[in-house]
Amino acid sequence: MATTRVTGRGQKSPVDEEFLKQLYQGGELLAQGRLSEARQLLERAHQLQPGNEKGRNLLGLAYFKLGLFDQAAEIYEALVRDNPVDATLRVNLGLVYLKTNALQRAMREFEAATDLQPDHKKAHNYLGLALAQAGEYGRAREHFLQAGSDVMVEKMAKAIAGERFARPPRATPRAPASAARPAASVEGQRGTQSGLDAPGDEDEGPGALRADTEAAFAETSEVAGTNEPLPESLEEATPELPSKIAAFRPGSDVPVLAELVPVLALAGASQAQPFRVGNGGFSARVEGELLTRLEGLVAFTGQLQFQPEVKRFRGRPTDQPFGEGAGRFMRASGQGVLFLESAESRSFLAVDLGNEGAYLCEQCVFAFEEAVAFDNGKVPSDVAPELDLVHLRGQGRVVLSLGGTLRSVAVAGETPVTVPLSHLVGWLGKVTPRVVPLPGEGESPRVAVELSGEGFALIALPVR
Structure with missing residues (x-):
């Protein structure tokens, strides 16, 4: 206490x-x-x-x-x-x-x-x-x-x-027990x-x-x-x-469809709550433009158009697709509401950047408002494939796709923080990343990212 x-x-x-x-x-x-x-x-x-x-x-x-x-x-x-x-x-x-x-x-x-x-x-x-x-x-x-x-x-x-x-x-x-x-x-x-x-x-x-x-x-x-x-x-x-x-057996009691359907309605985003996260999915209200993956799309309402998005480097579009396959980022435009479900063993988290920049692993970014500026980049590596990153900055909201609960570790002074790649979400602050090997046996080498400087390492902590 x-x-x-x-x-x-x-x-x-x-x-x-x-x-x-x-x-x-x-x-x-x-x-x-x-x-x-x-x-x-x-x-x-x-x-x-x-x-x-x-x-x-x-x-x-x-x-x-x-x-x-x-x-x-x-x-x-x-x-x-x-x-x-x-x-x-x-x-x-x-x-x-x-x-x-x-x-x-x-x-x-x-x-x-x-x-x-x-x-x-x-x-x-x-x-x-x-x-x-x-x-x-x-x-x-x-x-x-x-x-x-x-x-x-x-x-x-x-x-x-x-x-x-x-x-x-x-x-x-019944009435709350505290009342009695x-x-x-x-x-x-x-x-x-x-x-x-x-x-x-x-x-x-x-x-x-x-x-x-x-x-x-x-x-x-x-x-x-x-x-x-x-x-x-x-x-x-x-x-x-x-x-x-x-x-079901013939003659048994079953719900009346017209009465059942309203109870089962999905909770949609609104003007007051443009991102609504919970129960294994999220809904997003589109008024103008929204950048999002469509992996796990359940339904959408209204009149929406979708245009494949490309990566950006130093603010300029490139010819490389932003994401791959069903997980490619799309620029949704028009007016309506998207309903999406999370992949198995992952969950969504909506956050506001608060006009601060963040470097995030590409696979952890699911959607963000059009007002958020982004650049794509990589962390070079001699021990594993290069790490794809997205630098998000500005005032706006972002939906993260995580394999666990979001946690952080402070990065300060001359002591670096090393995070296994499987747990890394990204980092905040003036941080320099470096891909390093981890000891261990197996067919593929274990890899981590060493962070030094001043800021915070962002980690997804699996719930066991």
Whole structure:
């Protein structure tokens, strides 16, 4: 837990006072469901005290509630790294993965939580849900038994036997638990106040396949220096169990297409949010021109034209294509919205250059606004093929395609930073790159990039 700085006779510093103000007000707004306002305040609190566990947890919850699952995952991945034996944080991270259907990652976190705390019924319950979605009904039944969820135990037994059930209606969300419970200490709440009811309550009726649960992010406590509680939990429902359990049979209940389709609509970009990233894809609003790859194109709306883009050197076009095959950059013009999905094992991240230049590996750049100036280049190499780079600069937004979570390492002084090529995204600042070999055995040599100067190395850290 982060410590509070004091000035003079035990008084908090202005920075701490501002942090507590932003944290408390953000928590209040979060409890009221005013998510966008809460996010702004909690992000400000995080900037003031980035290491504060309470602030990070609440910010992760805000991102989760807003559907910004990539950002929520980044927050909770960092919390788990800092607190690897905290079962509740493992459950929270697992819930983020469960919402994005990253079942293997979700199961690893829930399993780790049950290893750390074998009597954590909610971890067993969520693990059962993830296993059921993966079709492992036998293992799911075992964990529902340990969770004390008799209804889901019965459902798994019938699923194993190949029986079919109708889907129940959506459950009506309940009020946040914090509205009815008094404040408690952090230690007293972790792992015990997550507010999850056993799925398949009696009021759902027999044969219900959907397991309604609360995404119970259980990190709650009083704000230091106040007597007011922060919110305890906010409700979410986990995805439905796989449709193969409920295979169609003549006469069975199936959704009405006209009612189903609006629920399944893809979230599109808008004028207020020209890049919308999440759930394994992104959408981009085109008004004028946008440079983007079309690899993973799902659909586009409006009237758009596409022209193949060429590389540039010192601001001038060349005769070399920018990208290859399906991954070639195209200049999209007109007015409309693009919908794209990320490649397997990769994810999108939208960033604003903020009028700063960045050198990025070509394969990590997926799209950028027309206002962003670019030049192509290479880092020469005697030990591997030359490294293709894109230098982006100006005021505008960029979408990166990454094989993991974005991280950085400071490059300073006379000590260089060496990054394996497989992890390198690029760098910021006055940095000089050099391709170097890494020790190791194999058919192809291991290669890294040595960075020296002043700036930051950008790294994609795979989530394991």
